[in-house]
Amino acid sequence: METLPAAYTALVERLKELAVLRSCASLLSWDEQTHLPPHGAEHRANQLSLLAGLCHDRATDPAIGDLLAQLDDVQALGGHAAPVAANVREARRNYERSTRLPRRLVEELSRVCTLSQQAWVEARHESNFAKFQPWLTQMIDLKREEADALGSSTGVRYDALLDDYEPGATVAQIQGAFSPLRETLVELVSAIRSSGVQPDISILERHYPTDRQKSLSLDAARMIGFDFQAGRLDIAAHPFCSSIGPGDCRMTTRYNEYHFSGSLFGTLHESGHGIYEQGLSTADFGLGTGEACSLGIHESQSRMWENLVGRSLAFWEFFYPQTQSAFPDALGNVSLQQFHQVINDVRPSWIRVEADEVTYNLHIMLRFEIEQALISGALSVADVPGAWNDAFSRYFGMTPPNDALGCLQDVHWGAGLIGYFPTYSLGNMYASQFFEKANADLGDLNEQFRRGEFHPLREWLKTNIHSHGKRYHAPQLVEVVTGQPLSSEPLLRHLRGKFGQLYRL
Template structure:
C-alpha cells in the first residue's frame, strides 16, 4: 500500500476509534443524567465490554502497523502534520499498554474496580484500615508501572505523563513550592482579618427551575452553542464532548445554595467551550480533544474564577440573578454580595474549597503522591501525614479520616498523577488571563456588558482550536511567552483578597 493510502486507511481507523469513544461517552452521559436506575448494572457491563473492544482496537496489530509505517523516517514528508501528530499520540498509548504484562494489567483492572467500592464504604464508615491494604496494592502497581514505562529523574514523572504530558517533579516542586509559600501567608491574612463577609443571605430558598433559567442565560452569555449542546442535571457535574458538534454540560441544583449551580455551570461551561471550539480539521482524529487535564482545567477555572467571580461580571448579572430569586438579595448591595461569593477560609474538603485555599489542598496531595511513589511514604502513614499537612498549610485538622485522607475517589481507581492538573490548571488560567489582558485590556468592560465573545475568541485562537496538536507547554509558551509560572496567580489572589479582607 502506498503511504498516501495507508494514511487514508489510518484516518478511517481513527474514525472507528472515535465511534467507540462517542458511544461510550454517550452511555456515560446518559447513565449520569437520566438513565433508569434499574438498568445501572447492565449499563456498567455494556460499558465494560465496549471499553475492552476499544482497548483491543487501540492496541491491535493494525494500530501497530499504522504506527510503524506512518512514523518511518521520511514519512512526515508525505503525510500531513495532523497524521504524524495523531500517530505519535496513538503510539504513546500503544507503547505504554504493550509494556505492561497482560495478566498484570488484568489483575490491576479487577483491583481498581473492586477498590472503588471498598473506598466508598471506607469513607462512609470512616475506616481507613479496610481501605489500606487495597491502596497499598494500587500504589505497588503504580510503582511497577512507572518502571515498565520508564522515566527520567523521578518515577512519579512516568505517571504524570498520562495527565500532563511533559510535566515533571522538578518543575512541580519548584512551581508548587512557590505557590504554597505565597499562599500560606494569604491564608493567615484572611483568617485573622476582622473583615469577614456576611454570607447568611446566600442560603435562602432558590427554586431549581429558576436556577436553571439563570444558568441557561449565563451559558448563552459565555457563547456556549446550544445547537451543539444541552444542559442537564446530575449529581457530580461534568461536561462531555462527544465531538465538537455535541458537547454537553451538566450541573447540580442545591435549592439552599444557588452557588453550586451557578459556579458549577460556569466551570463546566468553560470545559465545554474548549470542546466546542476544537478545530474542524481535527474531527475524527485522536487529536480532537483537550491536550491535557491541566489545560482543560485552565479553561473551566478561567471562566469560573476570572469571569464568574469577577466584580464586573456581577455588575452585569446581579440584577438578573435577583430577578430569578425569591427576593433573598433584596437588601444586599452588590459589594456585600461580591464579598460573600468570594469568601475565603480554610476548610477540610477540597471540592468545597474557595479559589484562594484550593491549591493548597492539591499541593498537599501532590506531595504525598510523590512520596508514595518514591517509597518515602508508606500508605499506613497517610492519615497522620495528611492531618499534619492540613494543619501546616491551612491551619485546620480533620476530625476524622472521612473528612481527611478518605475524601477523594481518585486514589481508589489508581489515578496517581492526576491531582496536580487541578492546581496547574489554575496557574495556567492566571497566566492566560495575564496574557489576554495585553490583547484585550478592556476585559472587565466585556464582562460588564455581557459581551464575552472576544474572550472566547482569544481562548479559541490560543488554546481551543489546537486540540492535541500542541503539547500543554507549547500552548502556554505560544500564548503567554513563558512556561508554567505561579506568579500571576499569586499576584491575582494577593491583590483581590488583600482588598476584600483589608490586610
C-alpha cells in the first residue's frame, strides 16, 4: 500500500480530535435529557455553549483549509482505496459549510433558536399561533439567509438546507419519489376506512406494569442485536438515540403503564438507530467513512426494525408467547392474530408522532409542501395555519380543530430544523427498498424471524450499509446496495400487501 500523503495524516488527526471534543458535548446533551437536576440547566447551557464555540473554532481553523488545499487533487489519492477520497470530500464539505456561514448569522440563529422554542412551547400550550408567529418569521428569514450563504448547485434555496441532513438529495428527486406515493396512500387510507374492519385498540390501553415493559424492551433490543456491552437504554421524555463514540451508544425510551406500544416499538425504533451506530467503523471514528450516511438512511434503519420487522406477523409468532406471559392480565385472552391487527391499526389522526405506518408519510408530505413554500417565499408565515388546514383536509379529509393539533404540533420549525421532515419519509422508502433486497439476498426473512433469527438481517445491514459510513451519499448508496435509484414502489408494495391482507381489501 502506497504511503498516504502527510497532509492527509495531519488532517485525520485534526478531524479525530474534533470528533472527540464534539463527543464530549454529546454526552452532556444525553445527560441533559436523562439525568440533569432542574437547577443544573443554566450551567449545562454554559458548558454546551463553551464546547460549541471550541468545536466551531476548530472546525473553521484555516489550518484545515490549508491541508485540504494540499489535498485538492483527489486524483493524487487515486492510489489509495476510495474511502480516503471520501474522507477528504466530507472534510471539505464540512469545512466549506462551516466557513461559509458568517459568525454573526450562527450566533443569531442560536439565540433565536432558544427563544423561538420557548415561544413555541407556550404557543402550543395555548394553541395560540400569534405568539409563535413573530419568532417563526425571524427564523424563516434567518434560514433563508443561511441557505443563500451556503448556496446550492441546483439553484434551489431549499436544497441548501436539505443538504445538511441529506447530503446530495434535492427537492426534485424527493418530489419525484413522493408524487406516486401520495396518491396511492390517500386511496389506501380511504379503502381501509371503508373496509369495515375496526380492531379493538383498547387492548393496548390495558394495564402493562412498567417493570415488565422495561424488561421486555431490553429483551427485544438485545434479541435484534443491540449490544449492551457497548450501549445503554435509559428513560427520557422524548425518546432518542445518541452515539457518544466507539463502544458507547445511548438509547432512551419512555414507559406508560396504560399504553403498551410506546416503549416496545419506541425501543425497536431506537435500537434500529443504535444498531446502525454500532455497525459503523470504530477505526474511522471522526472521519466520513466512520459516520452515518444521512438522516434518511438513519431513519431507514429505525423504521425497518420498528415496522418491517417489529410489526410483522413473523416477529410476533416468535415474540408473542413471551409478551403474553409477561402480561397475562392484559393479553391472556388476546390471540396472536388479534394482537397483530391492533398493533397495525390504521386511522387518520392529527398528530404525526402517533401516526400509523400508512398515514405517517402523508403527515410528512404536508410539512414538506409548506416548508418549501415558506423558504421560497411563496407562503408567508401569517398564512401557515390556513395553508396547514387546507392541506390537511386535502390529505386526510378532515380539518384540525385547533393549531395545537395542527401547525403548532412539532418542535422542528421553532428549532430551525427546516429541510429535516422529508428525511422521515425518505427513511420509510429506503427501508422498504433495502428490505426487499435483503429478502432477495438472504432468502425468506419472515421464516428467519419466526425462528427468532435476526442476525442474518443485522449482518447484511452492517455489511451493505453501516460499514460504508458516508463513503457514498444516500442517493448513490441506494443504487450501490439495490441496483436501483430511490423509488417509492417497494414501500407501496409493502403497504398494499400487508394492509390489503389485514383489512381484507
